[in-house]
Amino acid sequence: MWKDRLQRFLSTAVRGSRSRAVRDEFPHELSVAAIFKNEARFLGEWLYFHEGVGVDHFFLYDDGSSDDFLAVLGPWVSAGKVTLIDGRRMNQVSAYNDCIRRFASRSRWIAFIDLDEFLFSPKSRDLKQILNSYRDLPAIFVYWVLYGSSGHLSRPDDYVIDSYVRCLDIEAAGAEQFDHGPHPEKENYVTGWARDGKSIVNPRSVVEMGAHIPRVLKSGTVLDENRQSAIRHGDARVITCDWLRINHYWSKSIEDLKEKVQKGDIFNRARPPRSLETWLRREACLNVSRDETIRPIWAEIKKERCL
Numbered sequence: 234m235w236k237d238r239l240q241r242f243l244s245t246a247v248r249g250s251r252s253r254a255v256r257d258e259f260p261h262e263l264s265v266a267a268i269f270k271n272e273a274r275f276l277g278e279w280l281y282f283h284e285g286v287g288v289d290h291f292f293l294y295d296d297g298s299s300d301d302f303l304a305v306l307g308p309w310v311s312a313g314k315v316t317l318i319d320g321r322r323m324n325q326v327s328a329y330n331d332c333i334r335r336f337a338s339r340s341r342w343i344a345f346i347d348l349d350e351f352l353f354s355p356k357s358r359d360l361k362q363i364l365n366s367y368r369d370l371p372a373i374f375v376y377w378v379l380y381g382s383s384g385h386l387s388r389p390d391d392y393v394i395d396s397y398v399r400c401l402d403i404e405a406a407g408a409e410q411f412d413h414g415p416h417p418e419k420e421n422y423v424t425g426w427a428r429d430g431k432s433i434v435n436p437r438s439v440v441e442m443g444a445h446i447p448r449v450l451k452s453g454t455v456l457d458e459n460r461q462s463a464i465r466h467g468d469a470r471v472i473t474c475d476w477l478r479i480n481h482y483w484s485k486s487i488e489d490l491k492e493k494v495q496k497g498d499i500f501n502r503a504r505p506p507r508s509l510e511t512w513l514r515r516e517a518c519l520n521v522s523r524d525e526t527i528r529p530i531w532a533e534i535k536k537e538r539c540l
Contacts (some may be wrong), residue, residue: 261289262361263433264340265352268320268328270296270496272348276305278392278540279348284314285534286353287360292336292343294320294328329442337436341368344433345442350377351394351480352433355526358533363476364433371438371453374446374463376430376472377481378403381519385486392540394531397482399520401427403474411518414511423511425483425519426466433477480527484516 265288269276280291293315295302309315316336320328329345336343342364344352352375354363367373383399401409406427414422432446432455440449446463447455455463458476484490494507534540 259339259341261340263288263342263344263364264290264292264336265344265346266292266294266329266332266336267345267347268294268296268323268325269298269302269348271298271300271302273298273300273302273305275348275393276302278394279351280305280309280315281534281538281540282351282353282394282531285537286358286530287362288344289314290340291315292318292332294318294323294331296323297321325444326442329444333434333436333439333442337439340436342433343436344375344431346431346479349393349482349485350431351482351527352431352477353480353527353530354477355474356476358530360477368435370435370456370460371450372432372434372447372455373477374430374432374455374457375477375479376403376428376457376464376474377479378474378524379406379425379427379519380480380482380484381516382484382486382490383520385488387488388486392531392535393482393485394480394527397485398523398525398528400480400522400524401519402522402524403472405521407469407471409518411515413515421508421511423508423515425481425515428468428472429465430463430479478526483519484512487513487516490516 265283283291291309291314293306295317306315306317310317318331323331332343346352352360354360357363378400380397380400383397385396389396409427411427413424413426429445434442434447438451438453439447440451442448445465457463457472459473464470464472484493490512491509494509494512
């Protein structure tokens, strides 16, 4: 039973924590790093959710936003929960590496995710309880579950988590054959690989970050929740999201998807313009199953925060 396994996880973590010296303590146990641009309408939900699942701090890089993002972030910055950094001269990877370089000593774990990605555990609301059992690893790779528009042509007024409930489930992700294009530098390339995800890292073990996974580690290997090597793109092995999971709201509404295509690539600004037609074809694949695994957690957080 998963409850027995969770109890073993927690027992191992407690025994390990008793043997650790004071020098192993950090100002923050779990932080999140992200670069964003014009995401004010989504920031509040994303921050409240991640704080609600155990994130202590946020390192946020602003890529020249022109919306009213400071109205959202101001109270979080004042409370010491957000460190806001000017990211206008950075891309996604350079922001991540700036975070590693400047803030490695501030947090035991840093999760590198985007504003359309929600990290959680289906087994325990407190992510830190789950991560305690992976302290020996330099990085943990967490797989995506990709969500589509759920039929929304225009942006709904409700929260992202409540609005988008249809996705490409894990089983379907393992079998799909969508053609993403020949190369990321080509105009018809589209993101949203089913067998991919992001990383939670021990920042002191990372020499260089990539967009999804550390490029260079001081030692060790990036493993997934099953302590297997991370699976990406064409790998045929089975993936799981039983203990750690990222809901990637890849498109949101069709209106949002069109804005995303126009915004361009934050990973590499030199890449050619995106093809809306190809991205719409990808979105059409991401509404296979209804999955509301995240919603009971979000309901608790909303109740606690009176949202």
